[in-house]
Amino acid sequence: DARVTQTPRHKVTEMGQEVTMRCQPILGHNTVFWYRQTMMQGLELLAYFRNRAPLDDSGMPKDRFSAEMPDATLATLKIQPSEPRDSAVYFCASGPKGQTNTGELFFGEGSRLTVL
């Protein structure tokens, strides 16, 4: 059963620490999205990639956030230094390419981050 895998599922850290979240998209998918979910803002698009190339990261605070795809099976979202306002659930989603691209996204279970 193909699914998007995110690690860690939960992370508690102290302000100022570096946080790295990882995502393994579904094999064969060529688009990857990072979303952040908070009560106040809902689902915010942070960044997304197609064929490992970043297409849009305008929703991401550039001074502390960075997103990369070292290879087709791994996407990372890094926060350095983390702040309490970064506390949220971070979702990764992937989408299929070409003829099989029916548009919907497949979401991971999310990484719940708490910054103290």
Add this chain to the structure above:
Amino acid sequence: AQKVTQAQTEISVVEKEDVTLDCVYETRDTTYYLFWYKQPPSGELVFLIRRNSFDEQNEISGRYSWNFQKSTSSFNFTITASQVVDSAVYFCALRSGGYQKVTFGTGTKLQVIP
């Protein structure tokens, strides 16, 4: 720019009642896709339906139905005879633009009371 508005933040209904979740979208593109996702208490987002901008035919799937109207830029979702298991947050989403960016609404929390 693209935008999705879900004006209803929370809705409570009694089991077996019908409920409609509203979604209004904005985009300059003539080709786009609309979606509904469900987020149950477990947290994972689950795809429900996809509609492209050239297909205004309404769709029914069991107790779920969707009403797509381009004239009002709306894509509303109706649950008939609601059940407790329908309790979740429902998101409307829009995919458009050259890079096919996906934008979500803020979600509507539906609570179905037994």
